[in-house]
Amino acid sequence: MWRIWRRVGSLSPLFSSPKSSILRQDLIQAPYRLNFLGILSTENGTPATIGFFSKEKTPFIAFVLGGPGSGKGTQCAKIAEAFGFTHLSAGDLLRKEISSNSENGAMILATITEGKIVPSGVTIKLIRREMESIENNKFLIDGFPRSEENRIAFERITGVEPNIVLFFDCPEDEMVKRVLGRKQGRVDDNIDTIKKRLKVFAALNLPVINHYTRRGKVYKINAVGTIDEVFEKVRQVFDDCKMIK
Ligand SMILES: Nc1ncnc2c1ncn2[C@@H]1O[C@H](COP(=O)(O)OP(=O)(O)OP(=O)(O)O)[C@@H](O)[C@H]1O
Numbered sequence: 001m002w003r004i005w006r007r008v009g010s011l012s013p014l015f016s017s018p019k020s021s022i023l024r025q026d027l028i029q030a031p032y033r034l035n036f037l038g039i040l041s042t043e044n045g046t047p048a049t050i051g052f053f054s055k056e057k058t059p060f061i062a063f064v065l066g067g068p069g070s071g072k073g074t075q076c077a078k079i080a081e082a083f084g085f086t087h088l089s090a091g092d093l094l095r096k097e098i099s100s101n102s103e104n105g106a107m108i109l110a111t112i113t114e115g116k117i118v119p120s121g122v123t124i125k126l127i128r129r130e131m132e133s134i135e136n137n138k139f140l141i142d143g144f145p146r147s148e149e150n151r152i153a154f155e156r157i158t159g160v161e162p163n164i165v166l167f168f169d170c171p172e173d174e175m176v177k178r179v180l181g182r183k184q185g186r187v188d189d190n191i192d193t194i195k196k197r198l199k200v201f202a203a204l205n206l207p208v209i210n211h212y213t214r215r216g217k218v219y220k221i222n223a224v225g226t227i228d229e230v231f232e233k234v235r236q237v238f239d240d241c242k243m244i245k
Pocket residue numbers: 066067068069070071072073074075091143178179181182183223224225226227228230
């Protein structure tokens with residue numbers, strides 16, 4: 001399952017121009033290369049094995065991004081229910097690792113408390129484990145990738161890009177108000193950590209959103225309004241998305 005060959009050429013326009021093929025090539029470990037059809041092959045031309053989805057089982061992936069408290073988790077729960085997606089919150093997976101006393105638990109707790117970003121390998125392993133164990137082909141990945149480094153690692157390891165990216169755009173004062181009102185006992189729901197998370201969001205997460213905006217994949221949703229009002233805007237995106245089976 002882990003190293004099965006798959007065609008990535010049809011995923012997106014990234015592969016259609018020679019210039020962008022070079023960019024994509026940079027993400028793929030030697031000795032693999034993209035041929036002109038966007039098919040992964042080894043240097044002697046035989047089909048390569050990379051990524052963890054077979055051609056038949058390539059899932060529909062929506063990355064769900066936005067600042068702390070912008071409403072990602074709230075809206076993902078509603079999308080999952082209305083459109084049959086599996087909701088994977090990277091933050092929830094990391095918090096589960098802390099409570100299960102895993103070998104990385106202490107490091108993850110310290111990182112979350114500081115509002116910093118857990119190393120890509122750790123987070124991707126957790127996401128991968130969930131995606132492989134769940135019989136669904138539609139995933140919402142909430143709160144990941146957090147940085148360009150996260151994004152590049154995910155694309156290299158899985159061999160896929162998200163089909164779409166939802167970006168919940170919310171003013172900082174509203175995000176702070178929502179996080180402080182959440183009262184779920186999270187170690188990072190305090191004003192000091194929120195300030196750090198907002199800085200990390202602007203410095204490291206916005207470049208990911210900018211990247212996918214250039215790739216034509218971002219749906220920017222104004223996150224101000226009631227939960228139901230925001231969901232009506234989200235529903236429109238999924239109703240109109242012809243790629244979702
Ligand atoms: N549109 C909204 N209006 C008012 N409150 C909201 C709205 N959406 C979510 N909330 C509330 O704001 C808080 C934060 O929402 P949520 O947990 O969904 O945000 P998040 O983007 O997942 O945050 P984080 O990145 O910190 O996990 C919750 O208490 C939630 O009930």
